[in-house]
Amino acid sequence: MIRIEGLHHQIAGAEVLRGIDLTLPEGGVTALIGPNGAGKSTLLSLIARLIRVQRGRIEIGGHVVGQTRDRDLARVVAVLAQGAHVSARLRVAELVGFGRYPWHLGRPGAADHAAVDAALERFDLTGLRHRFLDELSGGQRQRAFVAMAFAQDTPYLLLDEPLNNLDIAAARDLMTLVRGLADEAGRTVVIVLHDINYATAFADRLVVLKQGQVVAQGAPGEVVSAPLLADVFGTAARVEQIDGRPVVLV
Numbered sequence: 249m250i251r252i253e254g255l256h257h258q259i260a261g262a263e264v265l266r267g268i269d270l271t272l273p274e275g276g277v278t279a280l281i282g283p284n285g286a287g288k289s290t291l292l293s294l295i296a297r298l299i300r301v302q303r304g305r306i307e308i309g310g311h312v313v314g315q316t317r318d319r320d321l322a323r324v325v326a327v328l329a330q331g332a333h334v335s336a337r338l339r340v341a342e343l344v345g346f347g348r349y350p351w352h353l354g355r356p357g358a359a360d361h362a363a364v365d366a367a368l369e370r371f372d373l374t375g376l377r378h379r380f381l382d383e384l385s386g387g388q389r390q391r392a393f394v395a396m397a398f399a400q401d402t403p404y405l406l407l408d409e410p411l412n413n414l415d416i417a418a419a420r421d422l423m424t425l426v427r428g429l430a431d432e433a434g435r436t437v438v439i440v441l442h443d444i445n446y447a448t449a450f451a452d453r454l455v456v457l458k459q460g461q462v463v464a465q466g467a468p469g470e471v472v473s474a475p476l477l478a479d480v481f482g483t484a485a486r487v488e489q490i491d492g493r494p495v496v497l498v
């Protein structure tokens with residue numbers, strides 16, 4: 249479970265998060281949605297202890313962020329930050345191998361190699377394991393980054409907009425794999441998504457942020473509506489029900 253209480257955050261004097269209280273149950277996929285600048289990445293970065301908690305409390309899997317050693321938290325939560333960059337002259341298997349660091353602390357053993365092989369297999373990267381990252385398509389590269397986070401073997405996975413720049417096939421493939429992480433591998437996934445239709449199609453629950461506050465949360469069918477889009481995004485998009493779920497017509 250992720251439990252967030254009274255979370256406030258300021259950047260350069262501006263209040264970016266304004267009193268977040270949020271409980272996310274174990275398992276499943278939760279999508280954070282909301283307009284640009286709403287605070288989604290900041291919230292994810294705070295949960296992932298990439299930035300320091302200023303005010304409030306975050307607990308993840310029973311560990312309080314800020315009071316737990318980094319190396320212990322690294323076995324609980326893996327994060328793929330927005331626009332993650334590493335050296336292009338890195339091979340796929342080496343990148344995925346980075347995910348094992350919290351377990352082997354620099355001395356990988358047989359279990360780590362097996363975990364890397366399993367991650368490559370799950371993300372359909374086995375045949376590409378010796379390729380350099382700059383020899384991959386955007387979709388393959390994103391799969392490699394998510395595979396690295398998966399290889400970290402943590403119960404919680406935080407992914408910040410992994411669909412950026414992906415075409416429809418690559419985006420659907422990646423979201424299907426992410427869905428599998430929850431359904432088959434039992435991981436709890438929190439993912440920032442800009443495309444609401446991907447969020448409603450693949451997430452179990454949505455958390456909607458606007459100006460640093462949670463303004464709605466629940467199952468996609470309970471949350472996504474034309475009035476919500478008008479209020480949160482300031483746009484008059486239509487919402488239709490197709491196959492029992494809301495679809496935003498753009």
Ligand SMILES: Nc1ncnc2c1ncn2[C@@H]1O[C@H](COP(=O)(O)OP(=O)(O)OP(=O)(O)O)[C@@H](O)[C@H]1O
Nearest residue numbers: 259260264282283284285286287288289290291457
């Ligand atoms: N390093 C920074 N310096 C100054 N302001 C920042 C910094 N990082 C974030 N902000 C501001 O904090 C607010 C929240 O940003 P954040 O990236 O968390 O929003 P977001 O919902 O993830 O947005 P997006 O959808 O555009 O990625 C924005 O107003 C942003 O300009």
